[in-house]
Amino acid sequence: MGMVKDIFVGGWSLLAGMWVTIRRIYRPVVTVQYPRRYLEMSPSYRGHIEFKSFPETGTHNCVACGTCMRFCPTNVIKVQGEKIHTHSEKRASLYFIDFSHCSLCGLCVVNCPTQTLQFSDEYDMAHFSRWDGVVDLIRRLEESA
Amino acid sequence: MAAAWQKLVNFLGPDLTIIVVGLVGVLALVQVNALFLVWLERKVAAHIQLRIGPKEVGPFGILQTIVDGVKLVSKELITPRHVDRKLFMLAPIAIFLPVLVSFVVIPFSERLHIRDLNVGLLVIFAFSTFNVLAILMGGWASNNKYSLLGAVRSVAQNVAYEIPLLLSILSVLLWSNSLQMSVIVESQSNVWNVFWMPVAALIYLICATAETNRAPFDIPEAESELVAGFHTEYSGMRFALFFLAEYSNMLIVAAVATTLFFGGWKSPPFLGFLPVPGLIWFLLKTYILIFVVMWVRWTFPRLRFDQLMNFCWKIMIPLALFHLIVYAGIIKFIR
Numbered sequence: 386m387g388m389v390k391d392i393f394v395g396g397w398s399l400l401a402g403m404w405v406t407i408r409r410i411y412r413p414v415v416t417v418q419y420p421r422r423y424l425e426m427s428p429s430y431r432g433h434i435e436f437k438s439f440p441e442t443g444t445h446n447c448v449a450c451g452t453c454m455r456f457c458p459t460n461v462i463k464v465q466g467e468k469i470h471t472h473s474e475k476r477a478s479l480y481f482i483d484f485s486h487c488s489l490c491g492l493c494v495v496n497c498p499t500q501t502l503q504f505s506d507e508y509d510m511a512h513f514s515r516w517d518g519v520v521d522l523i524r525r526l527e528e529s530a
Numbered sequence: 531m532a533a534a535w536q537k538l539v540n541f542l543g544p545d546l547t548i549i550v551v552g553l554v555g556v557l558a559l560v561q562v563n564a565l566f567l568v569w570l571e572r573k574v575a576a577h578i579q580l581r582i583g584p585k586e587v588g589p590f591g592i593l594q595t596i597v598d599g600v601k602l603v604s605k606e607l608i609t610p611r612h613v614d615r616k617l618f619m620l621a622p623i624a625i626f627l628p629v630l631v632s633f634v635v636i637p638f639s640e641r642l643h644i645r646d647l648n649v650g651l652l653v654i655f656a657f658s659t660f661n662v663l664a665i666l667m668g669g670w671a672s673n674n675k676y677s678l679l680g681a682v683r684s685v686a687q688n689v690a691y692e693i694p695l696l697l698s699i700l701s702v703l704l705w706s707n708s709l710q711m712s713v714i715v716e717s718q719s720n721v722w723n724v725f726w727m728p729v730a731a732l733i734y735l736i737c738a739t740a741e742t743n744r745a746p747f748d749i750p751e752a753e754s755e756l757v758a759g760f761h762t763e764y765s766g767m768r769f770a771l772f773f774l775a776e777y778s779n780m781l782i783v784a785a786v787a788t789t790l791f792f793g794g795w796k797s798p799p800f801l802g803f804l805p806v807p808g809l810i811w812f813l814l815k816t817y818i819l820i821f822v823v824m825w826v827r828w829t830f831p832r833l834r835f836d837q838l839m840n841f842c843w844k845i846m847i848p849l850a851l852f853h854l855i856v857y858a859g860i861i862k863f864i865r
Binding site: 416 | 576579828829830844845
């Protein structure tokens with residue numbers, strides 16, 4: 386008698402499984418058609434770092450202190466600053482990162498004294514040359530503005 | 531056109547004309563069917579997994595399979611060094627030819643029938659057994675442990691599942707009193723066999739899934755264990771022939787199921803007033819059955835080998851035997 390019961394219980398569970406899959410056929414698909422549509426990235430997504438733009442100044446607030454450069458475990462950040470005149474603040478004039486070595490640890494972002502760094506939502510970063518991974522943050526900010 | 535046709539019939543004689551035209555038709559049907567079924571399988575799989583599936587080539591991606599076929603034709607036919615060359619080349623042909631023969635006796639509609647042999651069903655099952663031989667040839671000749679294991683499993687599985695398959699159709703044959711496909715369809719003019727022999731239909735469908743080596747019974751080509759099973763070493767058009775044979779076998783088992791259990795070309799009893807030709811009903815039923823087989827494939831995980839064998843020998847065969855005895859009694863009582 387156990388076998389007959391097994392057959393019915395098993396058969397019922399098979400039907401339940403098929404009911405689950407047949408309902409999926411009419412559900413909307415979750416695939417995003419990548420080259421034509423783009424995903425909205427979640428706020429906690431970590432792409433490479435980029436400059437925040439502050440509305441008061443209309444630009445970044447990097448003072449080229451070099452904290453990020455010194456904290457970076459893989460030394461991928463290169464920052465240089467210049468003073469516009471003798472008594473002014475130093476401002477970043479060059480800011481490069483080599484994203485192909487970046488481990489996205491985020492030490493630069495949390496340690497930035499002016500909090501002008503953030504993670505971007507860039508995710509399609511495949512390239513053909515190792516130099517294509519180098520990102521110029523200042524130019525990126527100017528282009529996005 | 532009519533004159534040319536008359537010339538052809540006069541030259542070949544009526545019998546040979548039917549065979550030649552029928553074979554050309556079957557060849558076309560096999561190709562188109564495989565193209566369609568591969569696309570359908572990918573679409574069904576995709577939508578069950580909440581994906582989209584092929585959509586780039588042609589409307590709804592329906593031409594995707596043609597593009598894949600062109601790619602396969604253009605590929606090199608690799609013959610590995612230590613294979614048994616003759617058997618290796620023969621296996622894809624041996625798996626594909628019986629498929630064509632089986633289509634000869636399938637009644638697509640009342641008159642669309644290449645040959646209405648009085649042993650029609652026997653022809654189908656005799657020739658579809660060649661499938662096992664071809665798989666064993668391919669697996670053995672490849673000289674590869676995965677191929678051989680896949681072939682061995684396939685033989686064990688097909689030999690085991692043929693028994694309940696044939697037992698389940700015996701009750702249909704007792705009712706129709708004939709192996710002729712058209713007579714079997716005619717015997718269902720009052721009520722389809724599936725309505726009063728549902729267990730036989732179920733056993734047939736399960737065993738047919740196992741016979742065609744489809745999931746959840748696809749252990750001969752279990753990717754996670756055996757790479758690709760018996761056709762691991764095959765490439766290009768030889769691989770395509772295995773693929774073509776698999777999908778054509780699906781069509782055959784579904785067409786036989788339609789003929790045996792679902793009333794063949796007859797319309798459903800309550801839709802008899804519709805002016806739909808029998809061919810449409812036949813194809814509709816067949817493709818619905820194929821859809822069910824695909825649906826099962828994308829729902830259930832693959833069985834382990836011992837589970838597979840236990841299921842056949844301990845459940846299917848006793849059940850089919852019991853069913854046969856009961857229905858033999860019933861049919862004797864009715865007649």
